[in-house]
Amino acid sequence: MNGAVTRPLKELPQQASHASPWDYFALLKPRVMSLVIFTALVGMVAAVSTGAGIHPLLAAISLLAIAVGAGASGALNMWWDADIDALMARTIGRPIPRGLVPAPEAAGFGGILSALSVALLALASNYVAAGLLAFTIFFYLVIYSMWLKRLTPQNIVIGGAAGALPPVVGWAAISGSAPIEAWILFGIIFLWTPPHFWALALYREGDYARAGVPMMPVVKGERSTKRQIFIYAVILAFAGAAPYFVGMAGPFYLAVASALGAWFVWLSFGVLRSEPGEKELPKRLFGFSILYLFAIFAAILIEDLWVIYG
């Protein structure tokens, strides 16, 4: 399916002379960037806890490069999706649909920041991390934004890999490699992404339908989406405990991940049982999913800091 509404970018209002530096900063999707910084930091600290290490200032610069790379991919995404962003209530306030930043400028801005962030990461840490960051930006722009987003309801399942890579990039920035433990962190975010975005799509379904984006509720309906959210929540609850069972986390982490994983499943069950058209429960699940990811990564961070400094 490819029913997305498109229109030439030149039809969008463009008043570059009204843009402030903050409008360009908004192109970087600061809220997404903050999650990337946090998960990459957890990957870095986890790598340090295994005995790897680089100079703390180089680690901080590497984290900055990862953050800028994530922001750059956000700007490129806003450039590519400017036409559909202008049709959705959630995204209509972004700088391009508002006419503050011309779409080609956003593309140039994102492209330059992508190149600089990858180069900076290569200089500050190593080529493995820089290669992974470049791949993340490529995956988010080309595989997710350009190809999958308007093509299939599995868009965010596959595209979620881009959002799941930052802890692997962070780990590689410290150790120069990406061991299985880093990919376990990747797996947790990868499995977390579908229920997170489908919960959002359940209460923003009208937005996606209007823009012609084939999100799961638009294409397969509410019932099927709720069932899949529940299945992913159950798998995620088990996957969330994996760090304990491979020895990269301790009992504190297991307690946090188990309790929050069970609550995630319970909330998803509530969504599954909810009436058609119910918006409040998916909204609650969406909010909780953010807390879930933050809390279990914070638990890993606390345990690893304890290992390093305790």
Add this chain to the structure above:
Amino acid sequence: MDELSPEERKKRGQRNVAIALLIGAFVAIIYLVTMLKIGANIASGNP
């Protein structure tokens, strides 16, 4: 080319300052990375 309004002129000035600060910060970061890498190589006895 149209004349810029005072508001547009102010925004352009802000953008110019932001670009100058970011380029300065980037140069400082590259300098810092270079010094740290050279320092580490000297400390480990590498040429």
